[in-house]
Amino acid sequence: MARPRTWQEMRDSTIDLLVRRTGEGLDVWNRRVRDSGVRDEAALRAWLDERDLGGYPQSLLVWERFGYPEFLTASADNLLAGQYDDRPALRPVLDALLVVGTSIADTAVQVRKTYVTLVSPKRQYALIRATTRDRLDLGLRLPGAALRKPLLPARGLGNDTINVRVPLHAVEDVDQDVEELLERAYQANV
Template identity: 40%
Template structure:
């Protein structure tokens, strides 16, 4: 049975967060900035970023809010949680029960928030992200963990960029791979990152 994702976060949380950041940094909302950008003749994202940085000192995520308002949102950012998870497993329906079981665990566990993305699902504690559910290939799903544990047994080292804390993973090939050990690792990662 598919989990109920009505409380799962989507990209809208990032949009809202970036808009709030812009307002805190500048004292003006996204609509004010978009109007000023149009008045200044800004024609594309690169010009907007330069104009906001060089003339107004606004950088980073706060710029995204204005860019999306002026030039449009990427299509995937407008999707609901169910649409995002459906898209991730559309060509691999045999792997969907693994993702559904992980999401059901997350929904039932106190202190876990689900963030849907185009290609993966993030699991967050009140403090920060502690796990990521990703279709690894055509036959398996990886649970990437922010966890201080040495590789061994089911826990594998994950290849990551320097500075990426999600360097441990558990690979799942079926719902039969989901057992007390996996859920214990998820609970430990949640505790370490809360």
Template identity: 40%
Template sequence: MANTDLNSAARTWQTMVDSNQALLLRKSGHNVRWWAEQGRAAGLRTDDELRDWMRDEHGITGYAQYAVSWEMFGYPEFMLRDADELIDGQYEFHPHLRPIADAVLAWAAATDGAEIQMRKGYVSLHSTRRKFAQVTRANKTAVDVTLRIEAPIGGRLEAVHVRGGDFFDRKVRLTSVEQVDQAFLDLLETALEQNS
């Protein structure tokens, strides 16, 4: 998958920003700019002050608060990067692993119902319902694809030790692009179907 294709196929943090702003509007009836103006008028100078004020005086908690915090105090630098910059950063010092990630992302970009969401340290794959896989550079020699899948451990599917309630308890470790084969893609397809 060429880098230029990734920007058109993947979503970045902007998806989360938009979602949080929409949540804020639904919860409060006011948009992020209105809230930022109110926060400035109240003399709020820190993120903690803003969060306490929104929770205690207005009952606004969670992700809806992030939208206002980012508007008032700025976005983290990594949230302003596009998809290519994010993936480039993940594999900057391990370029030999990039073709493995690119092969997995090429499958996602070409598969109906799969969506790519870029993050600073990993890439998540989502169905229309929820996240079903995560692609992460595991170490200097491998890329891990962690799956939310109901399938027996064995073969290439390894157990992942997780906290209670975490459904991403299976992974496939990839050390070469040749391992992104039909057997692996079948696991991805199964995870997508189970989470759609």
């Protein structure tokens, strides 16, 4: 199984994205933010929006100015422990999904406070969340996917780009259909 990216690796890739989008590095942008006189997060986000700088680079600059959130600097193991301590029966289901997901080409694993994502070189294609004490949802970014078993609408699971989900209760649910859906989602997002 691939190792989840550390927050430092995610920070470095976001710095690279900042440079690609603006032509300027983190030191230059940190100086601009300091010189802007902005004193709170909402004002800084508005200031960055005015400069067409949103998404991950915006969050990076906000965190650089006001501090990184604890969930971001926590280890993947600590975050996963927080997600599955009260639902240990679902942890093997997550592990099975990660084995399948990371066997697909250049998939990166990103562990967040309440979910795990699978990311292609281009963007997130899957989201894994322990939704209830006995159900884990595999959300997929599958544009135009027909809603038929095992696919259900993914309302409230991640953002609007995750459009379908597969409910999973046991390791046995991570079958060939799920493997094929993960592969389809990856291919649709590279």
